[in-house]
Amino acid sequence: MEIVTVNRHAHFNAAHRLYNPDWDDERNEAVFGKCFNPKYHGHNYEMIVSVTGPVDPETGYVLDMKWLKDLIAERVEDYLDHKNLNEEVPEFAELNPTVENIVILIWKRLKPALNPEFKLKVTLFETPRNFAEYNGS
Ligand code: NI
Numbered sequence: 001m002e003i004v005t006v007n008r009h010a011h012f013n014a015a016h017r018l019y020n021p022d023w024d025d026e027r028n029e030a031v032f033g034k035c036f037n038p039k040y041h042g043h044n045y046e047m048i049v050s051v052t053g054p055v056d057p058e059t060g061y062v063l064d065m066k067w068l069k070d071l072i073a074e075r076v077e078d079y080l081d082h083k084n085l086n087e088e089v090p091e092f093a094e095l096n097p098t099v100e101n102i103v104i105l106i107w108k109r110l111k112p113a114l115n116p117e118f119k120l121k122v123t124l125f126e127t128p129r130n131f132a133e134y135n136g137s
Pocket of ligand 1: 016041042043
């Protein structure tokens with residue numbers, strides 16, 4: 001059976017700041033630069049959710065893209081959109097909300113809802129030029 005990857009593009013806006021509470025301001029500023037700003041700053045995050053699996057001969061689909069769209073809205077957009085990631089998302093209470101850690105969180109929130117035979121990859125753009133990918137490995 002043929003294996004195909006289908007992709008859904010979605011986005012959310014969120015604020016964050018990056019710092020290590022064990023470091024002094026000077027070291028935080030040296031490592032995190034503008035992202036250390038105590039007043040926070042925002043990003044327009046763009047994500048691509050990629051699901052790989054067999055094409056169902058009855059539908060011609062890997063999966064129903066409307067279902068995937070709704071899943072992303074429920075599990076990711078509702079959870080992260082217009083949030084202060086440090087203060088409003090429990091996973092980031094003590095974990096830096098870097099693009100790396102956010103893409104892992106998104107993957108973990110989506111994967112359990114998918115049929116286990118599907119492979120999932122999430123690509124997250126923090127800026128048009130900086131992005132991270134996670135596929136669970
Ligand atoms: Ni930032």
